Amino acid sequence: AEEVGGGDKEVVREYFNNNGFQRWKKIYGDTDDVNKVQLDIRLGHSKTVENVMKMLTEEGSLQGVTVCDAGCGTGCLSIPLAKEGAIVSASDISASMVAEAQKQAQEELFKGKNDQSLAPVMPKFEVKDLESLDGKYDTVVCLDVMIHYPQSKADGMIAHLASLAENRLILSFAPKTFYYDLLKRIGELFPGPSKATRAYLHAEADVERALQKAGWKIKKRGLIATQFYFAKLIEAVPA
Template structure:
């Protein structure tokens, strides 16, 4: 979190369907008097606070998202998702938060047994941060992203990182495609969609959650920027400080709304956790058929 004293990430799981809330950390005394944009965290990995006054997407023109992640957004997030040292403190911290999300998704999946031969849809794959580790574990991955630039980068990284097998496991190259979420089809054991719902207002997110659930046979994993009083306040403060990055509007989602959307299509939340660093926060949920 922006007001945390360290870069330590926290992840908490609840195994019932009732989501829990956490209180934000208290502000250090020296930071209580003034709140500036430098102290406000990005809303998950999909948008920074300076993006919050930008054009609406998901509920408006998805070309805004496509163009952003094919151009300036691609360069920005390629660095954040990568391993280069050419990042600032905030970007490095977001990288840590995102890597924690991927790490916890992998733990969710591998805790239930081997992934060899398990079909997984990685919806909104970015540069392959999740698709590649899944392939290393033997999963059969269909990965897609709205950005052609992201998909091209993911393909290249997969070729480099999957050239060598993982012990007895021979990785299967993921099938990378340029697609938006609405265009996804087929059936998969597991569907994963990380940090994408931030582009959808709740009215659109409900339909998207239902669509993703229709593709999954056994499990659906989602991450989103949680809508709580604290995070919503940060978002509103961010809107008062428009910056040079006019890319995407960030939508927060109440945990209860996501749970309601899942319940409506016959799914229930089995695990739920909050991942936070100084400049990254995301709710991660695992849903299964009710």
């Protein structure tokens, strides 16, 4: 029933402006007040960010390259991208997330730096859902957001992101395999207090099909897995 009438999106927005914001700000931060599971997720997610930075920088300098970070959260990727000289457009459906990302970028990018010639460009942060993003970017990245999209909406989301990208589209998603599906089902039998939104796994074949339909093909694939964090990472290019 949550797929009817776009109700899912409102639930997700509400969650990431409130409880979800508090939970994920901690996980994506560097403070000690996290439990073992949260610490493990922090580690897994930071590996995803590292992998994306590696994928991007090994193809050439990011200096002056336009990047759209769709669903930017607290700016875990936007900030390192800006440090590499990318011109970043970062957006998220949650105003709380965007405000936090802005604050962290301000602190991390300009703290103690006097030499303006070396100053990175401050990312342009906006409160926007993916569907209302427009413009053209060299590279579009969307990390760990598809988990909030049922497969029926993921195709449209992928097609829209591809339409914004000129050269590269990088996506990460929780892979739907027999084992992870089972883990997730077990998890659903014992829902913790912070599990306020539904999580959707995606089969790699479904993602690949959606990319093909949009005229894109997969160039690189990666898998990041810790005990409690699983992400398939994909770089796609125009076919």
